Amino acid sequence: MTVLLTGIGELVTNDPAADDLLGLVEDAALVVDGRQVAWVGRAADAPAADELVDLGGRAVLPGFVDSHSHLVFAGDRAQEFAARMSGTPYAAGGIRTTVAATRAATDEQLTSHVARLVEEMRRQGTTTVEIKSGYGLTVHDEARALAVARQFTEETTFLGAHVVPAEHADDPAAYVDLVTGPMLEAAAPHARWIDAFCERGAFDADQARAVLLAGEAAGLRGRLHANQLGPGPGVRLAAELGLAAVDHCTYLEDADVDALRDSGTIATLLPGVEFSTRQPYPSGRRLIDAGVRVALASDCNPGSCFTSSVPFCIALAVREMGMTPAEAVHAATYRGAEALDRHDVGALVPGRRADLVVLDAPSHVHLAYRPGVPLVAQTWVAGRAL
Numbered sequence: 001m002t003v004l005l006t007g008i009g010e011l012v013t014n015d016p017a018a019d020d021l022l023g024l025v026e027d028a029a030l031v032v033d034g035r036q037v038a039w040v041g042r043a044a045d046a047p048a049a050d051e052l053v054d055l056g057g058r059a060v061l062p063g064f065v066d067s068h069s070h071l072v073f074a075g076d077r078a079q080e081f082a083a084r085m086s087g088t089p090y091a092a093g094g095i096r097t098t099v100a101a102t103r104a105a106t107d108e109q110l111t112s113h114v115a116r117l118v119e120e121m122r123r124q125g126t127t128t129v130e131i132k133s134g135y136g137l138t139v140h141d142e143a144r145a146l147a148v149a150r151q152f153t154e155e156t157t158f159l160g161a162h163v164v165p166a167e168h169a170d171d172p173a174a175y176v177d178l179v180t181g182p183m184l185e186a187a188a189p190h191a192r193w194i195d196a197f198c199e200r201g202a203f204d205a206d207q208a209r210a211v212l213l214a215g216e217a218a219g220l221r222g223r224l225h226a227n228q229l230g231p232g233p234g235v236r237l238a239a240e241l242g243l244a245a246v247d248h249c250t251y252l253e254d255a256d257v258d259a260l261r262d263s264g265t266i267a268t269l270l271p272g273v274e275f276s277t278r279q280p281y282p283s284g285r286r287l288i289d290a291g292v293r294v295a296l297a298s299d300c301n302p303g304s305c306f307t308s309s310v311p312f313c314i315a316l317a318v319r320e321m322g323m324t325p326a327e328a329v330h331a332a333t334y335r336g337a338e339a340l341d342r343h344d345v346g347a348l349v350p351g352r353r354a355d356l357v358v359l360d361a362p363s364h365v366h367l368a369y370r371p372g373v374p375l376v377a378q379t380w381v382a383g384r385a386l
């Protein structure tokens with residue numbers, strides 16, 4: 001079964017062989033064969049197909065690859081947000097509020113909550129999402145969070161080292177032993193990745209290193225939260241360990257930027273966090289100009305950033321982080337896929353999965369030019385419109 005999508009005013013292919021960053025094709029068409037892209041090019045050259053869909057001049061992009069989210073939780077922290085907007089600074093300890101609510105929730109409550117958020121993401125064009133644990137922080141609750149997440153994505157991340165839970169506050173070293181021992185053993189069957197929050201108030205570099213190395217020994221790949229609340233050793237640790245991605249990167253020294261460039265570790269920027277915590281934004285421009293690969297993701301979570309909208313993050317990246325619309329779209333699609341070490345999504349070229357977004361707009365620029373407007377007309381996953 002083949003479907004010809006034609007009448008595409010602007011097609012973002014992200015073809016790495018193209019001369020321009022986005023591999024743009026105007027007056028384009030695309031053929032879907034089953035789950036995959038079979039052909040892309042000018043509409044005038046399109047082959048015949050079993051079915052034809054005319055998109056009337058709309059723009060088509062690869063589906064967004066949101067490589068950083070925390071969707072398995074219960075409760076909300078709207079009051080904490082309101083307090084922050086009244087002048088209370090954000091601190092990592094607020095995570096414990098969500099931990100208490102998450103432990104008290106049933107499996108069914110957690111599952112239906114994730115389902116609702118994933119649906120919200122789909123409506124906004126996200127076709128691949130990474131989901132972390134990190135609000136259970138017991139052997140049982142971390143494993144169950146990952147089992148819930150696995151129902152929605154292959155990209156599940158064990159984040160037992162999110163914060164030291166209240167019951168271990170007196171002995172963080174014992175908690176790290178738990179995370180790298182029994183908790184990891186219970187989590188690993190449900191996870192592809194391991195992550196840690198390397199930040200003052202959470203875990204230091206030695207603790208984060210121990211967690212990441214234990215995860216790798218258990219067959220998981222590493223990613224890291226670092227340099228969110230201030231300068232620190234996390235970004236250089238991620239580069240040294242050759243992690244796929246290091247996320248936040250809000251406070252960077254020149255040595256951090258050099259380490260990212262030299263290691264090839266992707267810097268995933270999460271501007272919804274700076275928006276929601278009134279922190280200064282990182283400079284995407286500085287990183288890209290230095291030769292660092294930059295991805296964009298939502299960091300959807302109940303504390304520091306409760307948006308599920310990648311289009312919103314694209315608009316912020318353009319307005320606040322010095323990125324061009326093309327760079328921001330590329331960061332939220334192609335680079336997002338790279339940050340998850342995925343080569344089957346993130347681009348619309350033959351052989352990749354037919355995950356795409358149809359915009360009610362003539363070009364990708366409108367994602368930043370018309371912030372806050374629901375421009376996503378259709379989301380397709382694996383060759384099917386949702």
Ligand SMILES: [Zn+2]
Nearest residue numbers: 068070225299
């Ligand atoms: Zn996060």
